[in-house]
Amino acid sequence: MEKVFSQINELSKKYGDYTAQNLSKLVKIKSLSMQEKDVQLELKRQMEEAGFDEVRIDGLGNVIGRIGNGKKILAFDGHMDTVDLGEMTNWSFDPLGGEIKEGFVHGRGTVDQEGGPAAFVTTGRILKELGFDKDMTIYFVGSVMEEDCDGLCWKYIVEEEKIKPDFVVSTEPTNLNIYRGHRGRMEIRVTFKGISCHGSAPERGDNAIYKASRAALEIEKLNERLAFDDFLGKGSVTISEFKSGSPSLCAVADYAHIHLDRRLTWGETKESAVKEVEDAIKGLDGKVEVLYYEEVAYTGLKYGMEKYFPTWKIEENHDAVQAGVKAYEGLFGKSPKVDKWTFSTNGIMTNGYFKIPTIGFGPGNEVLAHAPNEKVPVNDLIVATAFYAAYAYLI
Numbered sequence: 001m002e003k004v005f006s007q008i009n010e011l012s013k014k015y016g017d018y019t020a021q022n023l024s025k026l027v028k029i030k031s032l033s034m035q036e037k038d039v040q041l042e043l044k045r046q047m048e049e050a051g052f053d054e055v056r057i058d059g060l061g062n063v064i065g066r067i068g069n070g071k072k073i074l075a076f077d078g079h080m081d082t083v084d085l086g087e088m089t090n091w092s093f094d095p096l097g098g099e100i101k102e103g104f105v106h107g108r109g110t111v112d113q114e115g116g117p118a119a120f121v122t123t124g125r126i127l128k129e130l131g132f133d134k135d136m137t138i139y140f141v142g143s144v145m146e147e148d149c150d151g152l153c154w155k156y157i158v159e160e161e162k163i164k165p166d167f168v169v170s171t172e173p174t175n176l177n178i179y180r181g182h183r184g185r186m187e188i189r190v191t192f193k194g195i196s197c198h199g200s201a202p203e204r205g206d207n208a209i210y211k212a213s214r215a216a217l218e219i220e221k222l223n224e225r226l227a228f229d230d231f232l233g234k235g236s237v238t239i240s241e242f243k244s245g246s247p248s249l250c251a252v253a254d255y256a257h258i259h260l261d262r263r264l265t266w267g268e269t270k271e272s273a274v275k276e277v278e279d280a281i282k283g284l285d286g287k288v289e290v291l292y293y294e295e296v297a298y299t300g301l302k303y304g305m306e307k308y309f310p311t312w313k314i315e316e317n318h319d320a321v322q323a324g325v326k327a328y329e330g331l332f333g334k335s336p337k338v339d340k341w342t343f344s345t346n347g348i349m350t351n352g353y354f355k356i357p358t359i360g361f362g363p364g365n366e367v368l369a370h371a372p373n374e375k376v377p378v379n380d381l382i383v384a385t386a387f388y389a390a391y392a393y394l395i
Contacts, residue, residue, distance in 0.1 A: 001393065002330070004390075004393055005331050008126060008389045008390055009386055012122065012126065012382045012383075012385040012386035012389070013382055016378055016379075016382045017378075018122060019118050019119055019378075019381045019382065020100050020105050020378045021100070022118045022121055022122070023105045023110060023114060024098035024099070024100055024105055024107075025042055025046075026042060026098075026109065026114045026117070026118060027097075027098035027105065027106075027107035027108065027109050027114060028097070028098040028107075029042060029096075031080055031081050031082055032082065032083075033081040033144070033145045033295075034081075034295060034296065034297060034298055036061060036080050036081050036145075036298055037061070037298040039080050040062075040080060043080060043117060043121070044056075044057060044063050046118075046121045047065040047140065050121050050122070050124045050125035050128070051124070051125060052066060052067055052124050052128075052140070053066050053068065053069070054066040058156070058160075058161050059156070059160065059161075060145070060153060060157075060160075060297045060299060060301055060303060061145075061297045062144055062156070063080070063141070063142035064139055064140075064141055064157075064163075065121075065139070066138065066140075067124055067127055067128065067132065067137075067138045068132065068134070068137050068138055070134060070136040071135050071136070071137075072135060072137070072166050072395075073137045073138075073139065073163070073164070073165040073166050073167075074136060074138045074139070074165060074166065074169070074395055075139040075140075075141055075163070075169070076116075076120045076123070076138070076139070076140050076141065076169045076171055076388055077143055077154070077168060077169070077170050077346055078113055078114070078116035078117035078120065078172070078362075079113055079143045079144065079145075079146030079147070079153065079172075079346065080114060080142045080143065080144060081145060081146055081147050081148070082108050082114070082147065083108075083112070085108055086372060091372045092372075092373055093107075094106075094107070095107050095372075096108065100378070103377055103378055104376060104377055104378065105375065105376050105378060105381070106374075106375045107375070108374055109374070110374050111173045111363070111364030111365065112173060112368070112369035113171065113172050113364075115171075115173070115362065115363040115364050115381055115384070116170075116172065116384065118381060119381045119384035119385040120140050120171060120384075120385070121140070122381075123140075123388040124138075124140055127389055127392060130389075132392065134392070134393070139163060141153075143157075144297060144298070145295070148295065149293040149295075149304075150309055150344050150345060150348055151346050151348045151349030151353070152293065152304070152349075154346050155305055155349055155353070156303060158349075164354065164356065165350075166356070167320050167356065167357050167359075168347075168351070168356050168358040169324075169359055169361060169388065169391060170345050170347050170359070170360040170362070171362040171363075172341065172346075172366070173362045173368075174341070174360050174361055174362045174366070175364070175365045175366065176336075176362075176363065176380060176383050176384070177336055177338065177339050177361075178321065178325065178337070178338045178359055178360070178361055179338075179339055179359065180314050180316065180318075180321050180338060180339075180340065180359055181231070181312050181313025181314060181340050181341075182232065182313075182340050182341035182344060182345065182347065183235070183263045183265050183344070184263070184264035184268070184308075184309050184310045184311030184312065184344070184348055185261070185263050185264060185309045185344050186264065186273060186307060187259065187261065187262070188259070188260040188273070188274070188277060188288060188291070189257055189258070189289055190212070190215060190257060190258050190277065190288050191255075191257045191287045192208040192212045192256045192284065192285060192287075193255060193285070194206040194208030194211065194252065194253060194254045194255070195252070195254055196247050196252050196254040197251065197252050198250065198251060199249075199251050200250075202252050206252070207253055208244060208253045208254055208255050209244050209253045209256045211256065211284045211286065212242065212244070212256035212257065212258055215258060215280070215281040216239055216242070216258055218280040218281055219238075219239055219258070219260065219277070219281075221280070222237055222276060222277070223236055223237045223238065226268070226276075227265050227267055228265065229265040231313060232265045232266050232311065232340060233265060236262070236263045237260055237261070237262045237263070237273075237277075239258050239260060239261075241257075241258065242257075242258050243257055243259075244257075260277065264311045265311060266311055266313065267311075269310075270308045270310075274288055290306055290308055291307040292304060292305070292306050292307065293306075293307050309344055309352065310348055310352030310353060311348075311352065312348060312351040312352040314351065314358065314359070316338055319395075320358070320395070321338065323391060324359050324361060324387075324391060325338070326394055327387055327390035327394050328387060331386050331390050332383070341366065342366060343369065363377070363381050363383070363384040364376040364377075364380055
């Protein structure tokens with residue numbers, strides 16, 4: 001393998017400018033969730049140019065590139081949708097400029113997370129150039145709608161496209177570390193109903209805002225007593241929205257709801273989290289429900305899932321992790337850091353739901369995800385390109 005490692009390193013560096021230019025082209029195309037069509041067509045073009053065996057777009061809009069047609073199935077995933085630009089005065093450069101300077105590609109999506117797909121396009125080119133001939137099918141997936149509903153794209157790929165890999169590598173940003181899990185999450189709404197009356201005599205009514213406010217204080221207390229895991233850390237819950245309604249601003253509110261962002265550590269489930277909220281607000285007449293996501297993809301397909309995104313992790317001694325460690329050591333002559341994400345990824349579906357061994361390795365630092373002045377080192381793209389190619393040989 002030493003010779004192969006050397007060839008991979010040489011080619012990933014040789015094509016470093018090519019990778020950066022491809023990423024720049026992707027960044028210049030604004031691609032919010034459900035608006036990814038143009039960026040997907042560009043990614044498809046790049047895969048075709050790189051010499052992939054097959055490139056197609058599925059019914060939900062995911063770009064699926066394939067190399068090989070063997071028994072074992074490996075998939076690399078990177079989502080192509082980004083969050084919006086935010087307050088423009090916080091940016092010191094054009095977020096859609098895709099500028100390459102001082103060793104970085106600049107712009108929205110460079111870290112979260114079009115840098116990963118740009119790198120794996122070059123990986124595909126390298127594998128073709130090296131004559132990769134393992135008994136393996138490799139899928140390179142530019143997925144959609146992750147920012148809106150992480151995992152939905154892979155639910156579609158597994159259930160509708162009938163592609164279920166043996167291993168998955170998420171190319172979300174890991175700062176070039178190997179990640180093996182993260183907390184899950186869910187979105188919960190608690191609804192309160194009251195009885196309106198004229199605001200001049202509030203005692204005649206039943207104010208839903210007061211119920212929701214008391215519940216909010218109980219949720220704050222609940223956050224302090226949630227479970228803890230040595231690897232993933234503590235579960236958490238916070239209120240991210242409070243809405244109310246009344247017949248007029250001179251009337252007692254007859255409706256209120258709070259929206260909970262619940263992060264789940266190891267051992268916490270949808271059922272346990274719902275029961276904790278129900279117990280916390282007991283006596284306040286609140287209705288607790290897990291929300292459902294259903295939207296129309298850019299292809300026109302309506303698709304959805306419950307907003308429960310399971311916790312996942314795999315053990316450090318798992319073959320999927322160890323293949324990554326060996327690939328990194330073989331390429332770079334040092335040991336990688338094995339860690340976890342703070343945020344959530346499509347791993348909640350590939351591993352959390354479907355139990356497919358999943359690891360993460362991606363260019364860029366996750367602290368720049370969703371932040372102004374997002375940029376990724378070109379060297380990170382080169383390292384990621386090499387890692388993905390070596391991983392295909394070792395897994």
